[in-house]
Amino acid sequence: MQKQIEEFIKNAIISVFSMDYEPIEVEIPLREEHGDFSTPTPLKLSSLLSYSSLELANKLKEFIIKSEFSKQFEAIKVAQPGFINFYLKKSYYFEVLKQILEHDYFARLGMGEGKKVQVEFVSANPTGPLHIAHGRGAVIGDVTARILEHLGYEVQKEYYVNDTGGQIEKFAKSIEARYDELTGKKVEFPSDGYHGTYVIDMARNIMNNHSLDYLTENKRVGFLMEYAVGEMLKDHKEVLSLLNINHDNYFKEKYLVDSGLVDEVLTILKKNGYLEEKDGAIWFTSTDLGDDKDRVLVKSDKSLTYFIKDIAYHYEKFVKRGFDIVIDVWGADHHNHVTRIKNSLKSLNINPDRFEVILIQLVRLISKGKEILMSKRSGEFITLRELIEEVGKDVARYIYLTRSSNSPLDFDLDLALKESMDNPVFYIQYAYVRAGSILKQAAIKGIEIRKADEVNYALLSSNTEFRLLRLLSILQDEILLTGIKRTPHRLATTSRKLAEAFHEFYQLHKVIGESAELEQARLHLVIGTRSALELLLNLMGITKVEEM
RNA sequence: GCGCCCGUAGCUUAAUGGACAGAGCGACGGCCUCCGGAGCCGUAGGCUGGAGGUUCGAAUCCUCUCGGGCGCACCA
Numbered sequence: 001m002q003k004q005i006e007e008f009i010k011n012a013i014i015s016v017f018s019m020d021y022e023p024i025e026v027e028i029p030l031r032e033e034h035g036d037f038s039t040p041t042p043l044k045l046s047s048l049l050s051y052s053s054l055e056l057a058n059k060l061k062e063f064i065i066k067s068e069f070s071k072q073f074e075a076i077k078v079a080q081p082g083f084i085n086f087y088l089k090k091s092y093y094f095e096v097l098k099q100i101l102e103h104d105y106f107a108r109l110g111m112g113e114g115k116k117v118q119v120e121f122v123s124a125n126p127t128g129p130l131h132i133a134h135g136r137g138a139v140i141g142d143v144t145a146r147i148l149e150h151l152g153y154e155v156q157k158e159y160y161v162n163d164t165g166g167q168i169e170k171f172a173k174s175i176e177a178r179y180d181e182l183t184g185k186k187v188e189f190p191s192d193g194y195h196g197t198y199v200i201d202m203a204r205n206i207m208n209n210h211s212l213d214y215l216t217e218n219k220r221v222g223f224l225m226e227y228a229v230g231e232m233l234k235d236h237k238e239v240l241s242l243l244n245i246n247h248d249n250y251f252k253e254k255y256l257v258d259s260g261l262v263d264e265v266l267t268i269l270k271k272n273g274y275l276e277e278k279d280g281a282i283w284f285t286s287t288d289l290g291d292d293k294d295r296v297l298v299k300s301d302k303s304l305t306y307f308i309k310d311i312a313y314h315y316e317k318f319v320k321r322g323f324d325i326v327i328d329v330w331g332a333d334h335h336n337h338v339t340r341i342k343n344s345l346k347s348l349n350i351n352p353d354r355f356e357v358i359l360i361q362l363v364r365l366i367s368k369g370k371e372i373l374m375s376k377r378s379g380e381f382i383t384l385r386e387l388i389e390e391v392g393k394d395v396a397r398y399i400y401l402t403r404s405s406n407s408p409l410d411f412d413l414d415l416a417l418k419e420s421m422d423n424p425v426f427y428i429q430y431a432y433v434r435a436g437s438i439l440k441q442a443a444i445k446g447i448e449i450r451k452a453d454e455v456n457y458a459l460l461s462s463n464t465e466f467r468l469l470r471l472l473s474i475l476q477d478e479i480l481l482t483g484i485k486r487t488p489h490r491l492a493t494t495s496r497k498l499a500e501a502f503h504e505f506y507q508l509h510k511v512i513g514e515s516a517e518l519e520q521a522r523l524h525l526v527i528g529t530r531s532a533l534e535l536l537l538n539l540m541g542i543t544k545v546e547e548m
Numbered sequence: 549g550c551g552c553c554c555g556u557a558g559c560u561u562a563a564u565g566g567a568c569a570g571a572g573c574g575a576c577g578g579c580c581u582c583c584g585g586a587g588c589c590g591u592a593g594g595c596u597g598g599a600g601g602u603u604c605g606a607a608u609c610c611u612c613u614c615g616g617g618c619g620c621a622c623c624a
Contacts, residue, residue, distance in 0.1 A: 027564070040566055043604065053604070081604060083567070125624065167624055281622055292550080292620090299622040306624045333618055335552050361553060362617065366560095402572090403561065407554060408617065415560070415573070424572065426586055434584070441583045485564060493562060496571075507579095507588040526583095548586065 002026050002477045004069075005037055005086060012063050013041075017049060028474050028481075035077070035085035036470060042082040053082030060084060093469035094457035100472065100528040101452050106535045109476060112153030118317060119145040121329035122240065122247075123160035126232035127171040128196055130239050130384040133331060136409060137360045138384075139400040139541070141329040142245045143488040144358065146539050151483045156323075159236075159247040160313065163229045163254050165306065170194065172224035178203035179212060202231060239385045243393050244541045256312045261320075262304060265312045265348070266297070274347045284308075289343040310337075311344040318350050325354055327486070332359045332406075358486060361408040368414060391416045394542045398425040401540060402492040424496055429545050431499035431506075432537065435530035436546055438511050442523060445512060449527070450520050459521040464508050468501045468525060472532050479539070495536040502529050 006024045013021050021041070029038045042057035049056065057078040064070050064084075075087040099105035121141025124134050142157065149155045162168065174193035178200045181187060189195075206212065206227070212220050233250070240246070256262055269275050269284065276283045280300035284307070287294055297308035317326050330337070338359075342352035365372045365382050372382060388396055395416055402424070403409045416423075442449070460469065475494070482490040511522040537544050 025564075025566095027566080029567080030563070030570075031567075034567065038567090040605090043566080046604075079567075081567085127624095162624065165624065279622085283622095296622045301622080303622085305622065310624090331618095332553065334624090336619055338552090359553075364617095369559095399560095407561085410560065412560065412573095418573085422573080422586065427572090430584090430586055434587085438583050445583095481564065487564085489562085493571075500571095503587055504589095506583080507585095510583070512583050548584085 001088075001473075002028070002037060002480070005039070008064070008067075008069050009039060009041060009060070009084075012060055012067075013045070016059055016063050017045075019048075021045060021048075028477060029085070032467070032470070034079065034083070035075075036088045036474060037086040039084050039086075040082070042084065046082065054078065054080070057082045057084050088470075088473065090458070090466070090469075093466070093473050094460075096473045097457060097469065097524060097528045098452040100531050101524055106476070106531055108150055108152050109480065110152045111480070112148065112151045115153050115324045116156070116322060117148050117153045117325045117327065118156045118158055118321075118323045119148070119327045119329070120158040120160055121145075122236070122245075123162070124236060125162050125167055126229045126236065127167055127194060128232070129198060130236055131381045132365055132384055132387050132411060133360070133363045135243065135384040135387060135396060136363050136400045136405070137329045137331065138240060138243060138245050139397050140358060140360060140405050140488055142243075142541060143401060143491065143539065144327065144329070144483075144486060146541065147479060147483040147488060147491070150479060150535075150539060153325075156249060157247045158249045158251055161229065161233060161250055161252045163225075163252050164257070165253070165309075168225050168229060169221065171199075172221050172228055174199050175203050175206070175224050175228055176212075176220055179206055182207050202228065205231075239383075239388070242385070242388050243397065244543075251313070253309055253313070256309050256316070257304065261312045261316055262308060265308070265315050268315075268348055269297075269311075272347055272349070284311075284344065284347075286340065286343050286347075289346055291340065291343060295340065307340065310341065311348075314341055314345060314355065315348055315350070318345070318354065319348075323354075325356065327356045327358060329358045329360060332361045335359055356486065358405055360405050363409045363411055366410050366412045366414075372413070387411075394425050394429070395423060397540065397542055398423075398492065401489055404487065404489050424492070425542060426548070427503075428495050428499040428533065428537070429542070430548060431502045432530060432533045432544060433546065433548050434506055435502065435526050435533065438506075438526050439523070439530070441512050447512065447519065447523070449523055452524065455520045455524055456517055457521055457524070459518045460525060462509065464501070464505045465522075465525060468498075468505055468529055471498050471501055472528055475532055475535070479535075491536060491540050495533070495540065498529070498532060498536065502533070505529075 005026045009024045010021070013019060024039065024041055026037050026039045029035055042053045042060060045056050046053035061076055061078050061084055064076055070076060072089055072092050073086050074089045077085045077087070079085055096105060119141050122134055122138045124130055145155050145157045170190060170192065171194050173190050177187050177189045177193065182203055210227070212223070215223055266275070274285050274288070276285050276294065281296050282298040283294040284297050285294050295307055296305050298304055314326065317323050338357045342355060345352045345355055390413065399411060399416055478494050482488065509522060511519060511526060513519070514522065534544060
């Protein structure tokens with residue numbers, strides 16, 4: 001509907017003022033008295049035309065009112081200082097309700113038709129367990145993917161596995177040292193190695209299952225690298241699935257080198273004039289693109305930097321796999337990397353606008369007013385697994401989701417635990433349960449749900465009922481906005497509002513036991529609301545509970 | 549020093565440049581013969597860190613400033 005109004009106003013401006021004006025903004029007002037949809041376009045237009053914004057608004061309104069289009073609205077009003085507000089007809093609400101019940105109104109939207117989008121998230125180094133910050137990126141990425149899928153994009157959720165490089169080697173050597181310690185050998189632990197207790201656990205596991213004794217010195221590290229990455233990744237997958245997150249694809253960094261992609265990219269960069277040899281290394285001349293320094297791609301010892309592999313990786317996403325849009329979810333500490341990748345895309349003749357990054361700010365875990373840094377169990381930073389065990393997956397997901405990703409998040413553990421009795425998550429789930437329980441009662445009493453054509457929706461006439469109907473009617477537009485703006489945290493607010501409206505309805509109105517006509521109309525409203533809650537819970541990845 | 553992010557109610561925070569800045573928690577006061585009270589209704593609490601500017605309109609954009617976080621590798 002939002003789109004239709006935009007389109008219509010655009011044409012109205014062409015007809016009335018014979019000018020083509022863009023963009024037309026149509027918003028869902030914060031206050032219900034300002035209508036279901038509203039546009040400030042006359043205010044913008046007044047600087048271009050010699051009318052006051054109020055005059056413009058009135059002229060446009062006159063034009064709109066005469067049209068067939070306006071018949072869908074109860075009222076179209078001009079408001080100070082020049083808004084045009086649209087109030088949907090009750091019959092429009094009723095039509096939506098009917099569509100929800102009989103035509104799968106909440107099905108996927110068609111806007112992303114045929115467009116391939118990749119959302120890459122988590123992609124943690126497999127050198128240690130996932131911690132709470134990874135959880136935030138994981139949920140934001142997952143929900144973003146779910147929303148885009150709902151909008152009709154073809155979405156792939158990807159996890160990039162850093163299975164080569166210096167860090168992995170260091171990790172393998174740390175395990176090796178622990179292994180040797182366990183077998184009684186005296187060794188010096190690598191000074192910059194990984195000290196976590198999980199490294200010792202892994203070494204112990206190897207000792208029990210896979211003896212290293214028969215491997216030569218240089219084969220040991222190779223074996224350990226592969227083994228460690230495999231084990232760590234297995235752990236990551238397991239923890240993510242506890243959070244209800246399952247990636248579609250795990251992309252191995254190793255493949256970039258083995259497949260010759262890195263060489264391919266280097267060749268193109270050379271051809272496009274972005275390579276330079278200096279001090280025995282190969283540099284990307286990114287200063288030509290506005291960077292403050294050139295960046296090394298191939299080190300003087302011929303090994304590859306992370307950067308060249310990442311360039312090759314993104315080249316692969318766009319050119320080999322043909323994604324139209326790639327969205328990476330990164331920790332905010334990598335923000336400098338964003339322009340670097342965009343620059344590299346430019347140098348490969350790929351439009352950098354097709355590449356987006358959602359930066360996730362830090363997460364601090366707070367308990368009793370103080371930040372918790374270490375975990376008792378592992379001696380590491382609090383792991384994601386521990387957090388989920390502590391507060392549960394739904395609470396964790398919801399709390400991660402309520403805050404905008406570019407704002408730092410204080411995850412108050414006490415509050416999360418206390419809230420588990422009195423928590424927005426349960427509030428929303430409870431609304432879903434209540435709706436279900438009314439329907440269950442109806443079934444027990446043998447009440448049959450009539451077809452929409454046989455139900456008199458006009459009996460839904462209280463403010464509370466209209467509020468619910470209105471929320472149902474604007475839900476798809478709301479989700480659309482959430483998807484386009486890549487602001488998944490809006491879902492938290494949207495679903496809370498809907499739950500609130502339903503609880504109020506539940507409190508004020510009886511459904512079963514009213515006159516048969518009213519009973520039917522309200523049952524339909526309950527079914528519609530339940531579908532909407534179901535959609536929202538699915539998008540947020542929060543469990544739909546039937547009983548609490 | 550340079551770059552990015554954030555300062556909103558006691559706490560955690562929301563608000564595609566729009567209309568009176570919304571919620572939750574906490575505090576205070578009401579509501580259970582009724583489909584589940586994990587609920588509902590109400591009260592108090594804000595110069596959106598500060599100062600300028602752009603705009604018909606600024607929490608939002610620009611400049612400066614004060615606080616906090618992060619990043620500035622032939623690490624990933």
